Amino acid sequence: MVLGRITRLLVGAMTVACMVLVGPSAPSGALAGGSLPVEAVRDVVPNRVMTWNICNPCETSNVDRAAEIATYAPQVIGMQEACVRDVESIRDHLENLYGLVYHVEYGMVLRSWGRCGGVPWSPGEFGQAVLSAAPMTDPVDVEYPDGGSEDRGYMAVTTTVGGQSVRVFNTHLAHRRQETVRAGQTRVLAAEVAEHDRAIVLGDFNAVPDAPELAPMWALATATDPQCRPASTGICTPTTDWQSKFDYVFLRGFVPLRHHVHPTPNSDHHVVRTDVDPT
Template sequence: MAVVAVMVVATEGGARGSERRDVRVMSYNIHHGEGADGRLDLDRIAGVIRSEKAEVVGLQEVDRFWRRSDFVDQVDYLAEELDMYAAYGANLDLPPDDPSQPRRRYGTAILSKYPIIESGNTFLPRLGTSEQRGLLEALIKVKGAPVRFYNTHLQHNSSEERALQVRAIMEHTKDVEGPQILVGDLNALPGAPELAPLYGRYDDAWTLGGEGPGYTIGAENPNRRIDYVFVTPDVAVRSASVPRTLASDHLPVVAELSVPRKAR
């Protein structure tokens, strides 16, 4: 009986494989390339992405032309270094640190081994003078399968503001058809009330595929999980992991996923 069971599973898996596409995704707050050891080294970030074989990546805290990150366009640098397509959402657009430099920009980025068909950044609500946050999205053809990939970074010091931002994300994505992947630094623990709406539409990849607490911050001695990969129910989660590295003050979240070739 055991042999028969194995053969059935293998056959069903082969049938499903013809209808699905595997993809390895990552969410990573890169702290503008400054590691937990205080060293600025964007090559370490690229090395983490490369070593984890991530194919679609959502990055938070990404600089363009800041003095603190040596005036590097971090999006272009990482895209070229990793040979990936890129999309960027500038949530801050400020005067240059140096008159000889372009304007400073700060926000989120999506890197992809697969073509980005379209992309856009939507500002999320904020209270008073707090930092502007956004929802960066991209339509990506993953081995021919269209996937909506979202990347965000929610407010760090206000649960009320995060609740507004989550509601805005839910409204923005409510009529989207086909598989969705939502990643980001949500600055809240899994049980935080403001995140509850997300669990009504999405599955937490760590809950389905990870082992242990999945802590992502701080990088040296992690003690909280605030970085996530969420997926719609049509996306299967094969595994999830949190690699250890000092390349940022956060640890990345990596998930091995399987998306349907066609929307049902």
């Protein structure tokens, strides 16, 4: 354990040294990806949650992904299209560069050499992941009976947000133009969410707010963007580069305080974060 930590610290120090030698990559002097200064060590925001489809395959460094997360320092992050190796690297960078320590649980749905690398007989695992500043218990990893054109599923853990114990779900529904498949997946997910009076559901649902397949979730929970509802007449902020609202934070037993969508060059999905208040 001691040797492992020393190794991680050395890797972090080498990374910082490389950054100093190379210098800033943006005209303003900021590091690439809008990262915080390396010396900025901060605590997580205990009532903040975040969902982010990190894009895979994409040519994005895990240093930049970690910087994106460290900018907002949420208590809980749900990531989709994640490879185990990438998540391990992101977690190490968060600790070594920013002093942010997270626990991690995985909801892997397939092994994919094309997406996650590895060797042909041992490809990397691909799916969802949850990072939490507080320990997590009772993890489950469920594949949907019908994944559509690619295996899909949800994961769930029990952890702490805003000082309250909560069941956190993270999911990624079937690709666009597979409405019937997504409807079945949403029914499976909603049945499990309904078992909990206090729940947070994060994910890429691949569906706009008024899509019929999301009806089971709207019947159970409140989304954190007040302008993005099935019958909303306001301006719904898109969460993807193709200007669609696909990424959601649904709440049961919590009230949304502040909701933000942050476009990023590090993925084709924007960062979605919300500060919440337990009722």
